[in-house]
Amino acid sequence: MTPRLLLSAVAIALVLGGCASTSRVMLGPTYPPTSPEQVHVYYQPPARYREIALLETQSGSFTYGEQNKMNSVLTKLRAEAAKLGANGVLFQGSENGYGGSGVGVGVGGGHFGGHSHFGGGVGVDISPAQKHARGVAIYVTDPTPAPAPPAP
Numbered sequence: 001m002t003p004r005l006l007l008s009a010v011a012i013a014l015v016l017g018g019c020a021s022t023s024r025v026m027l028g029p030t031y032p033p034t035s036p037e038q039v040h041v042y043y044q045p046p047a048r049y050r051e052i053a054l055l056e057t058q059s060g061s062f063t064y065g066e067q068n069k070m071n072s073v074l075t076k077l078r079a080e081a082a083k084l085g086a087n088g089v090l091f092q093g094s095e096n097g098y099g100g101s102g103v104g105v106g107v108g109g110g111h112f113g114g115h116s117h118f119g120g121g122v123g124v125d126i127s128p129a130q131k132h133a134r135g136v137a138i139y140v141t142d143p144t145p146a147p148a149p150p151a152p
Contacts, residue, residue: 022057022080024137031085031139039078040088042138052084052137058097059131066131070094073133081137088140094133 028051057080059072073094081089 025054049138069131086137090136092134097130
């Protein structure tokens with residue numbers, strides 16, 4: 001394989017690996033799109049809200065570090081919620097996916113025109129396990145913040 005062809009194959013793999021999408025199941029009507037910066041992440045349900053869609057996403061294929069993976073999934077949840085006009089995401093949890101650190105070995109051979117040809121190769125998967133997350137895109141009808149807990 002020529003270096004140019006190898007570089008092209010690696011570039012395509014990186015692009016495809018970064019194209020992880022966010023799935024959604026619609027639960028209610030959408031609203032005019034907002035910006036992701038306007039979407040608040042809720043870890044407890046707010047007082048009054050309407051559900052728009054159930055969202056699921058995963059971190060990028062080459063995202064390293066637990067904090068970076070969590071930032072990646074929260075950013076994707078907020079971006080998808082904003083497309084639907086949500087002003088909040090009710091976070092429902094995350095989990096680590098499987099994968100990473102695989103090694104593969106291949107050997108092949110053939111005979112053509114009186115000549116024998118043999119080849120081999122080794123492939124190494126260095127991509128980390130992805131983080132998967134779920135949330136509900138919501139439209140909070142009363143966005144007043146919850147009262148702060150009393151000081152000790």
